[in-house]
Amino acid sequence: MINKNLPIPIYYQLAESIQKQIDNGELKPGASLPSEREYAEKYNISRMTARQALNQLVNNGYLYRVQGKGTFVAEKKMEKPLIGITSFTEDMMARGLKPSSELLHFEIIPAPTQIAKPLQINEYAPVYEITRIRLADAVPMAIETNYISANLVKGLTEKIVNHSIYAYMEEQLELTIEQATQTIESSIAEPVEAEHLQIHSGAPVMRIERIAFLQDGTPAEYVKSTYRADRYKFMVHMQRNQ
Numbered sequence: 001m002i003n004k005n006l007p008i009p010i011y012y013q014l015a016e017s018i019q020k021q022i023d024n025g026e027l028k029p030g031a032s033l034p035s036e037r038e039y040a041e042k043y044n045i046s047r048m049t050a051r052q053a054l055n056q057l058v059n060n061g062y063l064y065r066v067q068g069k070g071t072f073v074a075e076k077k078m079e080k081p082l083i084g085i086t087s088f089t090e091d092m093m094a095r096g097l098k099p100s101s102e103l104l105h106f107e108i109i110p111a112p113t114q115i116a117k118p119l120q121i122n123e124y125a126p127v128y129e130i131t132r133i134r135l136a137d138a139v140p141m142a143i144e145t146n147y148i149s150a151n152l153v154k155g156l157t158e159k160i161v162n163h164s165i166y167a168y169m170e171e172q173l174e175l176t177i178e179q180a181t182q183t184i185e186s187s188i189a190e191p192v193e194a195e196h197l198q199i200h201s202g203a204p205v206m207r208i209e210r211i212a213f214l215q216d217g218t219p220a221e222y223v224k225s226t227y228r229a230d231r232y233k234f235m236v237h238m239q240r241n242q
Contacts, residue, residue: 010043088142119219131146176214
């Protein structure tokens with residue numbers, strides 16, 4: 001597994017070997033890995049080299065560390081293509097996972113300036129403020145807060161938002177979402193977010209803001225989401241302009 005005569009760095013060879021074991025299922029999510037000392041003794045390499053290999057896999061999301069307990073195989077990240085517009089419910093169902101939501105907050109509030117502006121409504125106009133934990137197979141994936149004009153989307157209830165807001169809008173109100181703008185940035189989890197997402201405070205997360213528009217260009221919703229970076233990654237297909 002380790003060939004010291006190759007020009008390839010030893011730490012890279014070790015990291016690649018462990019990664020292959022993860023990819024082919026030999027090492028399953030949650031499995032505990034040998035310590036740096038054990039890897040060093042097994043392959044007659046330095047502990048620093050073993051640490052470098054494990055650090056690379058931690059940084060790439062294949063492993064995670066728990067202080068005082070060791071290094072473990074991470075759950076495989078779900079890949080979401082940044083093509084097309086789907087709700088969380090639709091996205092999880094397409095993957096064969098069971099989507100669910102835990103409602104944290106639901107009320108109609110007067111829209112402050114920072115909410116009224118992206119929704120293109122008057123300041124203090126009524127909007128739904130809906131905060132949910134989004135789960136896949138009962139595992140928390142994201143915290144999502146939706147802001148929707150109450151004058152545009154009438155009749156929202158807690159039962160509806162625990163299912164699919166998009167389905168209600170399209171099937172019951174005949175409001176079709178056609179396009180959206182979305183921004184993504186990296187951040188770290190605040191203590192309350194970490195508690196809801198079942199991760200450590202300060203763990204990496206992805207913060208996403210999205211404005212979805214109806215066919216006539218009317219903003220339908222403004223969404224602020226925090227996704228677990230250890231369970232989710234985004235993929236975009238790009239083509240060079242000729």
